[in-house]
Amino acid sequence: MRIERIEALYEPCNCGSRCRHFNGGNYHERIYLLQYRGQLYAFYTDTREFFPSDNNTIYVREDGILDIDNTKWVEPLDDPFAPCKQGDMITPITKKDWNKIKKEKLREGWTYYEPFSKKEVSQ
Ligand SMILES: [Zn+2]
Numbered sequence: 762m763r764i765e766r767i768e769a770l771y772e773p774c775n776c777g778s779r780c781r782h783f784n785g786g787n788y789h790e791r792i793y794l795l796q797y798r799g800q801l802y803a804f805y806t807d808t809r810e811f812f813p814s815d816n817n818t819i820y821v822r823e824d825g826i827l828d829i830d831n832t833k834w835v836e837p838l839d840d841p842f843a844p845c846k847q848g849d850m851i852t853p854i855t856k857k858d859w860n861k862i863k864k865e866k867l868r869e870g871w872t873y874y875e876p877f878s879k880k881e882v883s884q
Contacts, residue, residue, distance in 0.1 A: 764827070767795065769791065783810050820836055
């Protein structure tokens with residue numbers, strides 16, 4: 762079972778003429794609305810590239826909820842989306858709470874995307 766991307770919010774780029782948001786230290790926030798087995802999640806990440814020290818993974822807890830851990834004994838999801846970076850966060854969310862976040866971020870000038878193809882896996 763794959764994690765489905767439903768919507769996304771991107772903080773606007775303020776790098777100017779020289780893009781520094783992949784590996785130059787000027788990272789921009791990205792928030793994804795994900796769905797897994799009927800439950801919605803907010804996934805908080807940024808534009809930073811993966812570093813070798815990024816060994817976090819999304820896994821399914823015993824209660825069926827997705828969580829992030831960097832310990833070796835959790836079974837990572839078999840999904841290209843599961844490996845994630847230090848500092849990434851995932852939390853169950855209701856559509857109502859997501860819409861609140863969306864409204865607030867759009868007011869701050871963020872970009873909104875939908876829907877996401879299941880084939881699209883790059884961050
Ligand atoms: Zn930028």
